[in-house]
Amino acid sequence: MSGLAISQARTHAAQERDEAIMAATPGQLRCSHEEQAILDWLFSQSPIAVAVFDADLRCIRQNxxxxxxxxxxPTDGQAHRLSRLAYGxxxxxxxxxxxxxxxxxxxxVVDEIRGRSAADPDHDRIFATTAAPLHDQQGQVxxxxxxxxxxxxQHRAQERLAMINEASSRIGSTLDLMRTAQELADTAVPRxxxxxxxDLLDTVLRGDEPGPFTRTVALRRMANRxxxxxxxxxxxxxxxxxxxxAQSPPVRSMATGKPxxxxxxDPVVQAWLAMDPARAARFQAFKxxxxxxVPISARGAILGVTVFFRRSADAFTDDDRLLAQELVAIAALCLDNARRFSRERTAALALQHSLLSQRLPAQxxxxxxxxxxxxxxxxGxxxxxxxxxxxxxxxxxLVVGDVVGHGITAAAAMGRLxxxxxxxxxxxxxxxxxLTHLDDLVTRLATEDDGQAEAAExxxxxxxxVYDPVSRRCSIARAGHPPPAVLAPDGTVEFPELPLGPPLGLGNLPFEAAEVELAEGSVLALYTDGLIASRDRDVDEGLRRLRRALARPTLSAxxxxxxxxxxxxxxxPSDDATLLIGRTKALAADRVxxxxxxxxxxxxxxxRAWTARRLASWxxxxxxxxxxxxxxxxxxNAIRHAQPPIELRLIRDETLICEVSDSSNTAPHMRRARSFDEGGRGLLLVSQLTQRWGTRHARDGKTIWCEQPIASEAP
Structure with missing residues (x-):
């Protein structure tokens, strides 16, 4: 039954009762024996406090x-006796x-009046009062x-119910441990x-099992109020x-699992305070x-303890204990969820951190x-x-990517990509x-992970x-990603018009690359959509902010x-955000x-002779x-097995690079030559003499390249 219905029922009952009193008030009409019996009971035995006032508010009679x-x-001249009862x-x-x-x-009817009764003058009480008119035979009041x-x-029961309802909607609004604990504390004080x-067990926060509670226990403070x-x-x-x-009340409560x-x-409290002078001083200072x-328990495990304190002489009652248990039980599940989420998020971040580049390579x-x-x-x-x-x-x-989703699954998928x-x-x-090969890989991995899953999900x-410092040209391809930004040396920022391919995982759709020429000192900025988009603004506004923020050509990368x-x-930010910036360099003509x-x-x-002369000049x-x-x-090898035109190129960079290009698409393979083989030792010799080597294919041929350290940088 709602509070309004209870109030209405109480008013109706009071009206009927008061009308009976009015009809039986001495001096107004004669009473039968039955009516006199009712009056005797009402004024001498009824548990409901009743008083009758005249038109001057003098008390005529009270039970x-x-x-x-x-x-x-009552005494004549002190009719309004409610001032003895209520205050304020x-x-x-x-x-x-x-x-x-x-x-x-x-x-x-006045539903709530706060006061204290003579029988219990030290504690506040809540009273409901009614007032009904008394009419004489002519109908006058x-x-x-x-x-x-x-x-x-009844009032306290309603307050407890209201607190529990409030706690259910207030506690656990986020998956943050500190905030959830503070929400519990805010609900309990001052009501x-x-x-x-x-406090939560430090062992539980580290991922260990709770307990034992037979020795000193470390508890991490989550909230005060x-x-x-x-x-x-x-x-x-x-x-x-x-x-x-171990013998302190909080630890004993966790050990027993009971408040x-x-x-x-109490001796147990005094013994605890004797072992902790700082806490004892607080108890004495704040009385x-x-x-x-009350132990914090969720899913059968003890997570910590909540301790409630009062300064007033009113000790906690059994009703208070039940209310505290209800509040802590609501918070315990939310705290456990937050703890599990925090642990998973920490693991995902650690995994992602280990998979990302810890140090950008030298180049x-x-x-x-x-x-x-x-x-x-x-x-997360x-x-x-x-x-x-x-x-x-x-x-x-330069690569920037974004895997759909969050958590450990997304971090693992990111690592594979x-x-x-x-x-x-x-x-x-x-x-x-x-990107075409990467798209095939995403589609295949989605099928292997879950045969029913859509790759797009x-x-x-x-x-x-890919940037070439020799030609100063940059070849770029996109798979459903925001466009890169280019900051020119004069401070202008542009978003080049580049073909937009589909996101990885759709399959059977083409990708296109485009080339842009970048002046030396230009800045190429690659980013994920978490940098420019959010719940509070759209992508266009984010791009405008990015353009303004990038227009600073004098800053270092x-x-x-x-x-x-x-x-x-x-x-x-509602999503992860990544930004990769590269300020371009160009190799001088005399280094190629x-x-x-x-x-x-x-x-x-x-x-060979040309090579010797070039190295001598360097x-x-x-x-x-x-x-x-x-x-x-x-x-x-190029003259014997490939097709012209053939070109030799030397590049002096951090290493000495030697490249031989031809128009053939066949790639050489290193093999082990037998004792009487006339060939097959060339690439083996190259691999032994250089730091690394490889083959680079183009649409009109291939390039065999190798690198060797320059003498001043050699081990």
Whole structure:
């Protein structure tokens, strides 16, 4: 039954009762024996306090129950006895109500009046009062009959129910441990207690099993709340660890799994305070009279303890204990969910951190800087990744991708895709072909993981760019990813018009690459959509902010990356955000040399001589012998097995790079030559003399390349 229905029922009953009193008031009409018996019971035995007032608010008569409440019989001239019962503004409110009844002849009800009875002067009580007019035989109002009903217990029961309802909707609004604990504390103070602490076992927060509770227990403070500003009672602040002896009330409560209601003079409390002078000083300073530790338990495991404190002489009751258990039980499940989420998110972040580049590799093509920030709240770590991959010919690949979803699954999928990109980049695939192979891999992995799953549901987006510092050209392909931004040396920012391929995982759709020429000192910015989009703004607004933030050509790559990330990232990012910035360099013309080779075996000697002269001009005399052998083997293989045109190119970068290109699409393979074989040793010799070697295919031929350290940088 609702509070309104209860109030209406109470009013109706009071009206009927008061009408009977009015009809039987002495001096107004004669009473039968039955009516006299009712009057005797009403004024001497009824548990409902009743008083009758005349038109001047003088008490004509009151029953025994009213006398017990007021603590004294009525005296002439002190008619309005409710002032003995209530305090504050309530007596004035009641007097206005009674006078209104006298004036209008309509009954009235005041649902709640706070006061104290003579029988229990030390504790507040809640009373419900009614007032009904008394009419004489001519229908004139000559007085008022009032009743006072002690509804303290009903009121407290309604308050407890309201607190539980509030706790159900208030506690657990997020999956943050600290905030969930604080929500529990805020619900309890001041309606249940004056001071509360919420502690969780440090072992549980680390992922270990709870207990044992037979020795000192480490508890991490999650929340404090007091009726006093600043929580001066606190021995520990949220986040700090406190140590509780095995015999302390909080640990004993966790050991038994049951709450306890204790008063400060109890021996167990005094023994605890004797072992903890700092806490004892707080008890004495703030005059705590009682405490109630309640274990935090969820899914059969003890997570921690909540301790409620009171300063008043009113000790916690059994009803208070049941209410505290209900509140803590609601919070316990939310805290356990938050703990599990926090543990999973931490594991996902650790996995993602281990899979991302911890140190960007050294290369001379671009100055790079990167930032990554995981999403907060419920989403946790996502599948964003970035990479910088040195390629042959002093080129470099810049990669940014985003896997659908969050958590460990997304982080694991990101790791597989990042590894696949590195593997495909190692064979020097063009950007569009690399994305095609990556798309096939995503489709196949989705089928292997769950035969019923759609690949698009486990898909990803990606931008793959290859920059060549020799030609200053950058080849870029996109798979459902936001467009890269280019900052020119003059400060203008553009988003190049590039073909947009489908997200990875759709399958059987083409990808296209486009080339843009970048001036030396240009900045290429790759990012994920979490940087520019959020719940509070659309993508276009995010791109406008990115354009404004990038327009700072004088900043270094690292400083520019930091400033852009802080200015553009939404205040409440709903997704992971990644930014990869590369400021381009260009190799000077005197660091690159090329020579056309005719398809004549006699040209091998000319190639060796040209190589020796070029290395001498670079001051690399010590590398001449090895390089001449390598050039001899590669040029001889091209003349014998490939097709013209043949070109030899030397690049002096961080390493010395030797490349031989031809128009044939057949790739050489290193094999073990037998004792009497005339060939098969060339590539073996190249691999032994150089740091690394490989084959790079193009649409009109291939390039065999190798690298060797320059003498000053050799081990």
């Amino acid at each position: 025994t129950a009213m006398g017990r409440l007021l603590g004294a019989p 503004p309530d007596p004035a409110v009641w007097e206005r109500c009674v006078r209104q009844v006298l004036a209008t002849g309509e009954p009235a 000559f007085g008022v009959c009032t009743t006072v009903d002690d509804i303290t217990e 249940l207690c004056d001071w509360v602490t919420v 007091s009726v006093l500003a600043g929580e001066p009672e606190a021995v520990r602040k949220p986040g700090e660890v406190d140590y509780y002896p 306890a209601v204790l008063r400060t003079p 705590f009279q009682s405490l109630m530790p 001379a093509a671009v100055d790079v800087a990167a930032r990554y920030r995981p999403a907060g709240g419920r989403s 770590a996502g599948g964003d990744w970035f990479d910088v991959i040195p390629l042959s010919g002093a080129r470099v690949a 990042r590894t696949a990109v590195r593997t495909l980049a190692d064979v020097d695939l063009p950007p569009d072909e690399l 486990q898909g990803a987006t990606c931008t793959y760019a 690292r400083a520019l990356c930091e400033s852009v990330f802080e200015e553009v990232l939404p205040e409440r 040399a090329g020579l056309g080779i005719p398809a004549d075996p006699a040209a091998v000697a000319d190639a 001051g690399l005399h010590e590398a001449a012998f090895t390089t001449e052998l390598v050039v001899s083997e590669l040029v001889t």
